[in-house]
Amino acid sequence: MQVAYDYEYQLAVADYWQGRPTMEPNVWVPSLPLQMTVAVPASNTDLVVSSGGQQELKLAVMEESTEYQHERSNPMEDFEKAARAFEDDLQKMQTKMHLFPPSMKGEELSKYSEPKVVSIGPYHHGKGEAIPQMESTKYAAACHFINESGRSVEEVYGAVFAVADEARRCYDADKLRLLSDNDFKPMMFYDGCFLLQYMLFMCRDNNDEDHPIADLPWVVVDKLMKLMPKPGLDMETFVGRVKQCLQTRRHLKFDPPILDESYKPPHLLGLLRFYIVGSTDSSTTDDGSGQGLSDNAKKVSLSVSVIELAEMGIRLTADKTTAEINKMRVTRGWFTGKLFLPPVSLDDANARFLVNMAAFELCITPDFGEVDDTMSTVCAYLCLLGMVTDNDTDVQELRKKHILQGGGLTNEDALELFTGLEKHLRPGNCYYNTIVAIENYRSDRRLWIKLYRFGYRNQTAIIAVLTTIAGIAGFLGTLKSFQ
Structure with missing residues (x-):
């Protein structure tokens, strides 16, 4: 069947495709519609033909022994399995693409939980009045990124394709249950290219643009950054520019932060928070x-x-x-x-x-x-x-x-x-x-x-009393001068 996707604004990458060798069948071409074959799921039914020539569905039921029916699992095994699953989730807590926490779902905060200009990632895809209009900008950003990288469409998309499964595991599985890989992978491609172009733009002079809430796994951003020509993206300048956006009064000398190579961010928001918060060498008081x-x-x-x-x-x-x-x-x-x-x-x-x-x-x-x-x-x-x-x-x-x-x-x-x-x-x-x-x-x-x-x-009363005393003192001084 044909998978629906918004191609009203096609990437200007058709020129790349002309004359290119055929790609692997599992690699998607951004400018072309995607065909998908749906396999009939396996079932426990058999199709048989009756003596009258009519087709019937015959249900194959596995006979169960009395011993099997009365078999019970060990409750402790179930508890231990659930505990291991919980611990695994905790281990992945740092790298997950989290949903907005339910504890912050108050009415006064709802307007801050969703993007206002552009959506990055599947959680907010297509939401908001202005969001769909920015999708065409993503296509243009992908075109610019490919041009500036000097790579082919196949190579850039193939790089995203290679880490798409890892990126998908960072999201909540229930929220992405209805989103097929054939929709998810193009989304990572367009959003990743757009995010890299935004980061490059922020490095030019001092641009005070709205920063998108980057709901995109860092593994996608990092993969695309490696495709950029040298010297690549100046991350120190980018982080410093965004950090400056939080201030109205700024130092005339631009002093970008020194990046910690040991820190592996889960996404762009995590990276920026790490450097905006600052180091741990501070104290709450000067005297300890x-x-x-x-x-x-x-x-x-x-x-x-x-x-x-x-x-x-x-x-x-x-x-x-x-x-x-x-x-x-x-x-x-x-x-x-x-x-x-x-x-x-x-x-x-x-x-x-x-x-x-x-x-x-x-x-x-x-x-x-x-x-x-x-x-x-x-x-x-x-x-x-x-x-x-x-x-x-x-x-x-x-x-x-x-x-x-x-x-x-x-x-x-x-x-x-x-x-x-x-x-x-x-x-x-x-x-x-x-x-x-x-x-x-x-x-x-x-x-x-x-x-x-x-x-x-009592500062008002104290000031009034002091003023009165000063007035009386002045009057007495003047009276003394007359004498």
Whole structure:
């Protein structure tokens, strides 16, 4: 039967096909419709002809012995089999293409869980109003990639074909149950070429385009990158450009990150999150007090409001030295403290980016307490933003402090995003370390905080009294001069 596929916009690769030798029968040609023969499935029925000449279906039933019918499997074997399957899934957790976690399916987050401009991979294929219009762009991107690679259509598609089975195993089998290989493999080919062209585009100058949520296994991207001519894709520049997109105020000198060759990303989103989060050499405090709870602490509050922080003398401050998200920390001065939060440009694209990085952390890490702190960094960052925003005024204060930069989301949208995420995320060690640092500050400066809180709560009256005293002193000074 004929397999339906959208060929309205055919790749401009027909020229490649003219005069090419015949390919292997299992290799698909992107510009041509695909024919598929469906084999009749085997069954336990036999076709027989009766004495009257009529065809009948005769059911062949295997006789079962009484002993077989009463045979029962060992329950422990079933349990052990299920346990092994569960452990196998956990081992593959890091490389799977995860669905958006059910815990983040709130109404306020639904618009951030699906692509807005272009879909990559089968989970969101064809969804959204603007998505189908971008399919023609994928065909053009494939044409450009083939031209720039200097390879033939057969070679490029053959490379994708070689890793397609491995790529398919990265997706949820139930979600792809109705998607045949004859549809899946062309999808990997077009999406892979489009993604590589996007990455090349981001390396040119300083392009602030929306970054797609890359739902494509890295094995496909890596295979296509190896087909590119030298020097190939400058991954340091690409990662640095995307990292810059999270900031409105940037250093004039472009300083791309140094890539860790030992890190093997599951997909593009995982790669970018790895370098946006930053290294593990940070501490939640300058004096190390955030590493453990102070002996003076009697209890720990798992959340601290923006009012409590202000009454303790802890001021929210944008970290101007780095944009790495894991640099959240509490510092102490002589009289006050600071809670440093990395700044972020909160437009719609970056909001989607942050939400999906947090979702990725939830999917790959069942227990944040048993892994490195950086595995929960984005969740912690978003939880802290939710902790210090109770109303529109708090969001505006974050803008004044330059923690939230640029335009994009309104104060109402940002408040809905942060408070919605706070309800759905697991905080993790990065968050708890910051909370412990705040509690240590509170416990070690208990007497001073009481004095500071009194002054903070009564600052209007105190200013009025001081103004009155200054006025009286000035009047007495003037009266004395007359005398």
